[in-house]
Amino acid sequence: MNLTLKIWRQPNAHTRGQLVTYSISGVSPDMSFLEMLDVLNQQLIHKGEEPVAFLSDCREGICGSCGLFINGRAHGPLSGTATCQLHMRAFKDGDTIVIEPWRAKGFPVIRDLVVDRSAFDRIIQAGGYISVNTGSAPDANAILIPKSAADAAFDAAACIGCGACVATCKNASAMLFVAAKVSHLAYLPQGQPERRRRVLNMVAAMDREGFGSCTLTGACEVECPKKISISHIVRLNREYLSAVVSDEAD
Amino acid sequence: MILDAKIPDGPIQDKWSNHKFRLKLVNPANKRKFNIIVVGTGLAGASAAASLAELGYNVQAFCFHDSPRRAHSIAAQGGINAAKNYQNDGDSVWRLFYDTVKGGDYRAREANVYRLAELSVNIIDQCVAQGVPFAREYGGLLENRSFGGAQVSRTFYARGQTGQQLLLGAYQAMLRQVELGRVTLFPFHEMLDLVVIDGAAKGIVTRNLITGEIRSHAAHAVLLATGGYGNVYYLSTNAKGSNATAIWRAYKRGAFFANPCFTQIHPTCIPVSGHYQSKLTLMSEGLRNDGRVWVPKQVGDKRPPDQIPEDERDYFLERKYPAFGNLVPRDVAARSIKEVCDEGRGVGPTGMAVYLDFADAIKRLGRHVIEERYGNLFEMYERITNENPYHTPMRIYPAVHYTMGGLWVDYNLMTTIPGLYALGECNFSDHGANRLGASALMQGLADGYFIIPYTIGDYLAGLGFEKVTTDHPAFRQAEQEVHERTKKFLAIPGKRSVDEIHRELGRVMWDYVGMARSAEGLRNAIDRIREIREEFWRNVRVLGRDDHLNESLEKAGRVADFLELAELIAVDALLRNESCGGHFRVEYQTPDGEALRDDEHYAYVAAWQYQGDDQPPQLHKEPLHFEYVKLSQRSYK
Numbered sequence: 099m100n101l102t103l104k105i106w107r108q109p110n111a112h113t114r115g116q117l118v119t120y121s122i123s124g125v126s127p128d129m130s131f132l133e134m135l136d137v138l139n140q141q142l143i144h145k146g147e148e149p150v151a152f153l154s155d156c157r158e159g160i161c162g163s164c165g166l167f168i169n170g171r172a173h174g175p176l177s178g179t180a181t182c183q184l185h186m187r188a189f190k191d192g193d194t195i196v197i198e199p200w201r202a203k204g205f206p207v208i209r210d211l212v213v214d215r216s217a218f219d220r221i222i223q224a225g226g227y228i229s230v231n232t233g234s235a236p237d238a239n240a241i242l243i244p245k246s247a248a249d250a251a252f253d254a255a256a257c258i259g260c261g262a263c264v265a266t267c268k269n270a271s272a273m274l275f276v277a278a279k280v281s282h283l284a285y286l287p288q289g290q291p292e293r294r295r296r297v298l299n300m301v302a303a304m305d306r307e308g309f310g311s312c313t314l315t316g317a318c319e320v321e322c323p324k325k326i327s328i329s330h331i332v333r334l335n336r337e338y339l340s341a342v343v344s345d346e347a348d
Numbered sequence: 349m350i351l352d353a354k355i356p357d358g359p360i361q362d363k364w365s366n367h368k369f370r371l372k373l374v375n376p377a378n379k380r381k382f383n384i385i386v387v388g389t390g391l392a393g394a395s396a397a398a399s400l401a402e403l404g405y406n407v408q409a410f411c412f413h414d415s416p417r418r419a420h421s422i423a424a425q426g427g428i429n430a431a432k433n434y435q436n437d438g439d440s441v442w443r444l445f446y447d448t449v450k451g452g453d454y455r456a457r458e459a460n461v462y463r464l465a466e467l468s469v470n471i472i473d474q475c476v477a478q479g480v481p482f483a484r485e486y487g488g489l490l491e492n493r494s495f496g497g498a499q500v501s502r503t504f505y506a507r508g509q510t511g512q513q514l515l516l517g518a519y520q521a522m523l524r525q526v527e528l529g530r531v532t533l534f535p536f537h538e539m540l541d542l543v544v545i546d547g548a549a550k551g552i553v554t555r556n557l558i559t560g561e562i563r564s565h566a567a568h569a570v571l572l573a574t575g576g577y578g579n580v581y582y583l584s585t586n587a588k589g590s591n592a593t594a595i596w597r598a599y600k601r602g603a604f605f606a607n608p609c610f611t612q613i614h615p616t617c618i619p620v621s622g623h624y625q626s627k628l629t630l631m632s633e634g635l636r637n638d639g640r641v642w643v644p645k646q647v648g649d650k651r652p653p654d655q656i657p658e659d660e661r662d663y664f665l666e667r668k669y670p671a672f673g674n675l676v677p678r679d680v681a682a683r684s685i686k687e688v689c690d691e692g693r694g695v696g697p698t699g700m701a702v703y704l705d706f707a708d709a710i711k712r713l714g715r716h717v718i719e720e721r722y723g724n725l726f727e728m729y730e731r732i733t734n735e736n737p738y739h740t741p742m743r744i745y746p747a748v749h750y751t752m753g754g755l756w757v758d759y760n761l762m763t764t765i766p767g768l769y770a771l772g773e774c775n776f777s778d779h780g781a782n783r784l785g786a787s788a789l790m791q792g793l794a795d796g797y798f799i800i801p802y803t804i805g806d807y808l809a810g811l812g813f814e815k816v817t818t819d820h821p822a823f824r825q826a827e828q829e830v831h832e833r834t835k836k837f838l839a840i841p842g843k844r845s846v847d848e849i850h851r852e853l854g855r856v857m858w859d860y861v862g863m864a865r866s867a868e869g870l871r872n873a874i875d876r877i878r879e880i881r882e883e884f885w886r887n888v889r890v891l892g893r894d895d896h897l898n899e900s901l902e903k904a905g906r907v908a909d910f911l912e913l914a915e916l917i918a919v920d921a922l923l924r925n926e927s928c929g930g931h932f933r934v935e936y937q938t939p940d941g942e943a944l945r946d947d948e949h950y951a952y953v954a955a956w957q958y959q960g961d962d963q964p965p966q967l968h969k970e971p972l973h974f975e976y977v978k979l980s981q982r983s984y985k
Binding site: 161 | 395398399413414416417420423434470472477479481482483484485486488490509511512516519523524526527535589621622625626627629728731732734797798843845847848891892896897899900
């Protein structure tokens with residue numbers, strides 16, 4: 099396959115970026131999208147041009163490192179697919195592909211296609227955990243959890259923190275990310291004691307980080323590589339309201 | 349120097365309890381006077397950082413990722429073992445211990461393995477309390493499955509994403525401590541050197557991957573939890589960033605490197621499809637619970653799988669190992685697969701693959717059960733290969749997966765440098781020459797949650813409360829060396845990219861230091877590695893600067909270290925004149941092709957000491973004694 103790539107190049111957060119056009123040939127449909135970029139980078143190095151910076155690590159769709167805006171869509175044209183799991187057979191010979199970084203105030207650009215997603219860590223830090231110290235846990239089977247609750251918790255916990263939800267949202271809202279964690283922990287009995295405080299703290303942290311509001315357009319659900327349901331956002335809203343009106347929220 | 353593993357006296361069941369009682373304690377009020385550096389935030393690192401901070405120590409945690417949640421532990425699919433015997437099928441701490449020692453082909457320390465089996469039980473409790481959504485039965489109890497090499501169901505799992513859920517548990521526990529001010533996080537930081545003062549580890553030098561800033565960090569103790577070095581083979585199931593730099597720098601500062609040649613080749617990976625391939629993807633070993641492995645009986649049978657009748661198929665694992673069948677341990681399965689492919693019976697376009705077939709399981713259990721068990725793996729397979737495994741069997745082939753070698757540690761997880769500890773995959777302990785499925789997660793978490801919090805106190809209690817700072821000249825010197833090395837990469841006026849050279853190294857490693865090794869091949873490999881290394885320093889091309897995010901520069905440093913480690917791996921493999929676990933020397937096999945150990949001469953841990961770049965490393969031996977699991981030929985028949 100021969101392709102034309104228009105890639106966002108930006109030296110650092112303080113310098114303006116621009117789309118730069120590259121042509122690439124000999125692309126195999128079996129290559130992953132990132133392998134195609136690897137090939138481009140090898141060509142650039144041979145020409146003495148600096149390779150395009152992008153993040154990836156596991157390349158198995160689970161670590162959440164990768165994430166590119168491809169032809170106007172987070173992680174490209176397929177649904178439920180992280181960029182590293184997107185293969186070139188999803189494109190046609192002669193295609194032009196526009197590749198940009200996540201664009202959101204909460205995710206400042208570091209270089210080229212790499213953005214800073216540490217805001218997500220700070221949101222988790224605000225309450226996305228169960229407070230239990232090492233060594234004091236009761237026997238695992240002493241806590242019975244209905245299969246349906248464990249499965250629902252798992253569905254929410256499958257979030258890989260890639261940031262596609264933010265990138266694709268017109269308000270750059272982090273609601274799906276926050277909802278997934280709140281939901282995961284709210285489904286489980288272990289998560290109950292901190293339930294109200296957790297949601298208040300996490301939502302406050304999300305606002306502090308400069309993410310926008312949720313208007314329930316559903317774009318996040320469409321682009322989430324783990325198909326995390328927007329119903330978790332409904333749940334988050336319910337959790338939040340219930341925490342706000344409760345006297346127990348401290 | 350005599351290697352003292354500090355294995356406690358007494359019966360094996362009591363060693364850890366007795367040892368814990370004898371270890372010195374640090375008064376709770378004094379814990380805050382100690383600083384501890386943790387490098388790496390995977391299962392071992394994050395669990396250690398969280399646990400130590402909970403105790404009251406000041407922890408600084410470093411990772412090269414943008415977030416600690418990205419550590420490669422997240423990719424583990426299958427599960428985590430624990431001797432809970434919830435299934436009432438005869439499991440026990442003793443059986444897990446026995447299986448692990450035997451599975452590791454008698455090249456692990458009995459005392460360590462027993463402790464691991466003993467702690468496995470607490471790990472599950474801890475993770476459940478953290479909200480890890482393990483699979484459940486309808487009654488609300490935890491579900492288990494059997495996993496490679498085990499005849500009991502002791503593996504706990506969270507669909508095919510157990511590593512992710514366990515890591516998120518540890519990561520969340522660590523971030524809770526960040527919020528409480530007990531852990532300071534340093535993402536996008538790579539450790540490039542270890543600082544040793546008066547023989548003890550006192551800090552590290554890091555590079556900020558975004559700004560390029562080289563900086564020192566001092567502490568009373570340094571914990572390395574940096575994972576495995578399988579990427580020395582270029583293609584492996586490891587994440588792209590996994591590397592050996594931290595442990596290699598520690599080795600060069602005096603930490604011994606143990607059993608470097610023990611590499612696990614995982615039997616069930618998606619085969620290589622082209623020369624552009626950047627990494628290999630594992631298909632969980634859990635699939636072998638229901639999938640049947642086969643190839644055509646006839647050499648060169650190129651018919652599509654559905655046109656090969658049942659009686660012309662060779663279910664070779666079931667045929668050769670009737671007791672364990674498709675569930676034989678990884679080393680045995682991997683070698684058998686290579687064997688049938690070498691005979692010309694491999695399938696797929698390259699002939700380097702065998703079928704993993706679910707047709708029978710789908711017939712027996714129904715598609716929805718298979719979907720429930722393995723759905724995400726099937727989807728992942730289809731994405732990569734464009735073939736639907738519900739209709740046509742998967743194609744699999746072995747790939748480099750896990751390194752059992754690593755820094756030598758004693759029973760306290762301390763390396764030969766006082767104050768330097770190694771946890772999880774980056775140490776050599778517990779798995780011997782082969783790791784059983786679902787044991788890696790267990791070891792990482794045992795080390796981090798339940799071992800280091802006890803053993804580190806013993807060291808710190810003996811230190812006194814003197815503050816450690818980066819004022820010492822050893823820090824300046826290490827920083828200087830890191831600076832010079834970075835500048836050197838950028839100054840080489842070469843032509844070849846780092847990746848090209850890495851790929852070449854990987855090819856040599858796979859061909860000669862891979863699934864089957866011979867003395868001749870290994871000698872050849874050592875020569876080739878030296879040539880490639882020489883070429884690297886003469887002809888590599890690293891563009892850009894050192895004061896911004898520069899991925900080529902990062903890779904150059906890692907590959908430079910792989911090029912040295914690769915030689916040590918080959919040297920170690922050449923010296924071990926036996927076959928054991930993942931180390932298979934073609935000269936040493938039984939008449940029916942199984943690994944032939946030599947317990948009389950090689951029942952030891954090989955611990956290598958750096959002697960300088962121009963000197964061969966010195967070998968030290970820690971003899972292994974088997975009091976409880978009698979040395980015998982492994983058999984899975």
